[in-house]
Amino acid sequence: MPAPQCSSCRAARAALRRPRSGQALCGSCFCTAFEAEVLHTVLAGRLLPPGAVVAVGASGGKDSTVLAHVLRELAPQLGVSLRLVAVDEGIGGYRDAALAAVRRQAARWDLPLTVVAYADLFGGWTMDAVACSIAGTGRSRACCTFCGVLRRRALEEGARLVGATHIVTGHNADDMAETVLMNFLRGDAGRLARGGGLGSRGEGGALPRCRPLQLASQKEVVLYAHFRRLDYFSEECVYAPEAFRGHARDLLKLLEAARPSVALDLVHSAERLALAPAARPPPPGACSRCGALASRSLCQACALLDGLQRGRPRLAIGKGRGGRDEEGPPGPLPPPPSDPVSAPGPAAGECGAACKERCE
Amino acid sequence: MVWQVLEGLSRDSAKRLRFVPGVVYVDEGAACGRSWEDRAKTLTDVRQILQTLGFPWHIVSLEEVFALPPSVLRCSAQDPVGTVGTYKVAVDSFLQQQRTLAAEGLRGSPSSAQGEEQPSQPCTQDSEDPVGPPPAAQTEALSQLFNSVKTLTAKEELLQTLRTHLILHVARTHGYSKVMTGDSCTRLAIKLMTSLALGRGAFLAWDTGFSDERHGDVVVVRPMREHTLKEVAFYNRLFAVPSVCTPAVDTKASEKASIHRLMEGFLLRLQAQFPSTVSTVYRLPLGPVSHPLRTSEKLVKAPRDGCAAGPRCLLCMCSLDVDSADSATAFGAQTQDFSQTPPPTPRAEAGAPAGPCCAAGLGGAPNCWQGTRPCGREGSRAHVIEQLCYACRVTMKDVPCLDPLPPYILAEAQLRSQRPSAEIQECLVENSDDEAPASGSGARGPPEQEGKEARAACDRINKNFFN
Numbered sequence: 171m172p173a174p175q176c177s178s179c180r181a182a183r184a185a186l187r188r189p190r191s192g193q194a195l196c197g198s199c200f201c202t203a204f205e206a207e208v209l210h211t212v213l214a215g216r217l218l219p220p221g222a223v224v225a226v227g228a229s230g231g232k233d234s235t236v237l238a239h240v241l242r243e244l245a246p247q248l249g250v251s252l253r254l255v256a257v258d259e260g261i262g263g264y265r266d267a268a269l270a271a272v273r274r275q276a277a278r279w280d281l282p283l284t285v286v287a288y289a290d291l292f293g294g295w296t297m298d299a300v301a302c303s304i305a306g307t308g309r310s311r312a313c314c315t316f317c318g319v320l321r322r323r324a325l326e327e328g329a330r331l332v333g334a335t336h337i338v339t340g341h342n343a344d345d346m347a348e349t350v351l352m353n354f355l356r357g358d359a360g361r362l363a364r365g366g367g368l369g370s371r372g373e374g375g376a377l378p379r380c381r382p383l384q385l386a387s388q389k390e391v392v393l394y395a396h397f398r399r400l401d402y403f404s405e406e407c408v409y410a411p412e413a414f415r416g417h418a419r420d421l422l423k424l425l426e427a428a429r430p431s432v433a434l435d436l437v438h439s440a441e442r443l444a445l446a447p448a449a450r451p452p453p454p455g456a457c458s459r460c461g462a463l464a465s466r467s468l469c470q471a472c473a474l475l476d477g478l479q480r481g482r483p484r485l486a487i488g489k490g491r492g493g494r495d496e497e498g499p500p501g502p503l504p505p506p507p508s509d510p511v512s513a514p515g516p517a518a519g520e521c522g523a524a525c526k527e528r529c530e
Numbered sequence: 531m532v533w534q535v536l537e538g539l540s541r542d543s544a545k546r547l548r549f550v551p552g553v554v555y556v557d558e559g560a561a562c563g564r565s566w567e568d569r570a571k572t573l574t575d576v577r578q579i580l581q582t583l584g585f586p587w588h589i590v591s592l593e594e595v596f597a598l599p600p601s602v603l604r605c606s607a608q609d610p611v612g613t614v615g616t617y618k619v620a621v622d623s624f625l626q627q628q629r630t631l632a633a634e635g636l637r638g639s640p641s642s643a644q645g646e647e648q649p650s651q652p653c654t655q656d657s658e659d660p661v662g663p664p665p666a667a668q669t670e671a672l673s674q675l676f677n678s679v680k681t682l683t684a685k686e687e688l689l690q691t692l693r694t695h696l697i698l699h700v701a702r703t704h705g706y707s708k709v710m711t712g713d714s715c716t717r718l719a720i721k722l723m724t725s726l727a728l729g730r731g732a733f734l735a736w737d738t739g740f741s742d743e744r745h746g747d748v749v750v751v752r753p754m755r756e757h758t759l760k761e762v763a764f765y766n767r768l769f770a771v772p773s774v775c776t777p778a779v780d781t782k783a784s785e786k787a788s789i790h791r792l793m794e795g796f797l798l799r800l801q802a803q804f805p806s807t808v809s810t811v812y813r814l815p816l817g818p819v820s821h822p823l824r825t826s827e828k829l830v831k832a833p834r835d836g837c838a839a840g841p842r843c844l845l846c847m848c849s850l851d852v853d854s855a856d857s858a859t860a861f862g863a864q865t866q867d868f869s870q871t872p873p874p875t876p877r878a879e880a881g882a883p884a885g886p887c888c889a890a891g892l893g894g895a896p897n898c899w900q901g902t903r904p905c906g907r908e909g910s911r912a913h914v915i916e917q918l919c920y921a922c923r924v925t926m927k928d929v930p931c932l933d934p935l936p937p938y939i940l941a942e943a944q945l946r947s948q949r950p951s952a953e954i955q956e957c958l959v960e961n962s963d964d965e966a967p968a969s970g971s972g973a974r975g976p977p978e979q980e981g982k983e984a985r986a987a988c989d990r991i992n993k994n995f996f997n
Contacts, residue, residue: 343860354811428792432727441731
């Protein structure tokens with residue numbers, strides 16, 4: 171059967187069917203439509219005002235590659251300038267290859283690139299060192315928790331270094347859907363209450379963050395990268411298989427087979443979620459140690475690092491944080507943190523397998 | 531649950547329940563494609579159980595949705611008519627019945643009255659029991675409706691909706707103010723996750739909370755909410771509670787066939803690995819439902835609008851959670867279309883979706899696309915779709931033609947789309963009601979005077995009145 175015609179330009183032969191609507195389009199019409207949709211999201215959500223200096227969190231993966239490419243195309247229209255910020259977590263055998271991809275992209279697109287390393291920012295703690303430290307506790311799933319929190323801080327630092335006014339990350343609709351499912355399965359009402367919008371406005375000195383690709387499905391992101399022949403790094407992080415997000419991801423794949431629009435349906439549910447007033451998180455303040463945005467007296471990054479320094483890596487993880495002594499000097503050790511009785515499995519604070527900034 | 535109610539009402543229980551219960555059973559065999567013989571067999575078993583209870587019971591078949599009035603879709607604030615006397619009298623008379631029954635059972639012969647009422651056969655007094663099969667036309671129409679739905683997910687949702695409407699109608703007709711369902715903790719956790727995946731995030735508290743007041747006069751409560759499925763199974767086994775197993779719409783379907791099945795399988799598997807999953811999900815603090823489209827405060831509570839604080843979904847009766855104005859949302863992403871070089875007609879926001887019906891296979895048949903339908907039908911479909919909430923719209927995408935839907939839904943949709951807007955509601959003179967004081971004396975006119983003239987007149991008067 172010959173392929174149908176593109177339903178947009180009616181000139182070329184259709185090369186794909188859009189996963190959501192089933193519409194047949196040729197490659198260039200699809201890319202145009204994709205870019206138009208991202209532009210619309212940015213404009214309608216008023217995410218990036220003209221004159222903004224935008225730090226793009228680049229990991230070398232497909233989402234951040236597509237994001238950087240699309241924003242570069244749209245930059246003249248939006249009136250923004252771009253900087254690439256890459257984070258080196260110090261994961262041997264993975265991050266080096268990814269960073270090489272980012273450097274190639276920066277050279278090709280002629281965009282300034284800044285690399286920030288955990289080792290420099292966090293007193294020598296690389297992810298491999300963190301993994302060693304928590305390996306003894308028998309729950310290696312917590313790797314992603316550390317990585318996500320620390321990467322957020324690193325991205326923030328990198329953005330400030332380059333003088334950016336906004337941070338953008340490449341989360342797509344499938345990531346948001348997985349996050350919603352994950353937060354529900356863990357009963358994380360606080361994170362559910364905070365999420366759901368197109369990004370955070372940036373309170374308390376933190377830079378505003380947004381996710382222009384939030385309404386694009388993962389398949390379309392991959393298709394776009396294919397049609398624009400973008401070069402990206404597609405391997406999974408070595409610590410990924412143990413994360414809880416894997417369950418949510420498997421579930422989402424199954425759901426998509428039953429109903430293709432389920433990712434957007436979940437995003438819609440999250441946007442309109444009605445939680446009890448008592449469940450809403452308290453208004454954020456500032457960390458007493460580093461001054462960053464925090465809902466308690468210590469921000470999560472400082473709390474995690476504290477735990478690592480003291481040789482108690484699981485100190486800040488889990489719901490029962492009663493034993494944590496935030497201000498005390500390294501003296502007599504505080505009582506062991508009460509592991510949440512209700513969750514022998516997933517602990518609060520864990521993030522995704524796909525080596526991305528935690529969605530908040 | 532029925533057994534628990536029976537226990538609660540018995541003379542021996544420590545805290546006796548004080549209400550008058552009835553039991554309703556909905557026969558959904560036609561939707562599952564069962565023959566009348568099979569259904570009759572099931573009904574006999576069910577009747578046997580119901581007769582031992584001593585409560586008034588009602589057996590209704592799903593085909594009766596074709597005879598429902600459109601008023602079932604409106605929520606009304608007043609109490610249902612037909613409540614027998616005052617509450618205390620009703621409870622007392624019921625307890626009398628129970629005592630008489632017990633006395634009869636013990637002595638084996640009818641005794642003289644101990645109170646003012648002498649019911650002879652209380653269990654069939656208020657009971658409804660159709661003797662023969664429902665009209666073949668209705669059965670045929672129901673199977674046609676369910677066969678036309680493309681996905682199992684949409685079928686299950688539609689079945690649930692129709693069942694709810696039917697039970698609501700039965701409750702209203704017989705004067706019941708509450709409907710109790712036997713959903714256990716496990717079932718509700720599954721329902722919560724399923725509703726989330728269907729796009730019902732705004733209504734989770736209504737769908738899975740203890741009480742669901744969206745229908746106004748009839749409240750749906752879920753008293754078994756704290757019990758897990760395992761506990762229920764143990765209880766039934768230990769106390770030899772009789773039950774009847776009937777095939778449902780999703781029996782023998784593969785696990786990946788519908789979102790409901792997938793969620794059930796997923797949660798139960800995860801629960802085996804992490805035993806706290808169900809209770810974690812179920813204990814999420816879901817709050818009162820917000821009304822994102824609240825209309826202005828000037829509205830007087832007209833009897834027709836009842837408890838609505840904003841437009842309500844036609845099918846699930848929750849307040850609408852779609853906002854066509856805000857396009858940087860998931861809803862906006864699905865209704866906007868950027869791939870056409872000439873921009874599409876502004877129908878995109880009225881909600882005529884380009885359904886995913888041709889997703890499979892190349893060159894899908896052109897006659898299953900919306901655009902080639904005659905304009906009239908597309909117009910009426912659009913009218914119905916725009917009165918639905920997000921999740922119901924997605925369900926309706928899998929229903930290619932709205933004609934097989936029961937007439938009460940289509941009639942109510944028609945009525946709502948023609949109803950004058952709330953703004954001029956208070957200016958219109960109703961035949962039986964008093965005039966709202968805000969409309970002043972200048973807006974008198976025949977009730978049929980709608981449209982721009984009345985609106986302009988009201989605006990002028992309101993301006994003069996409030997300035």
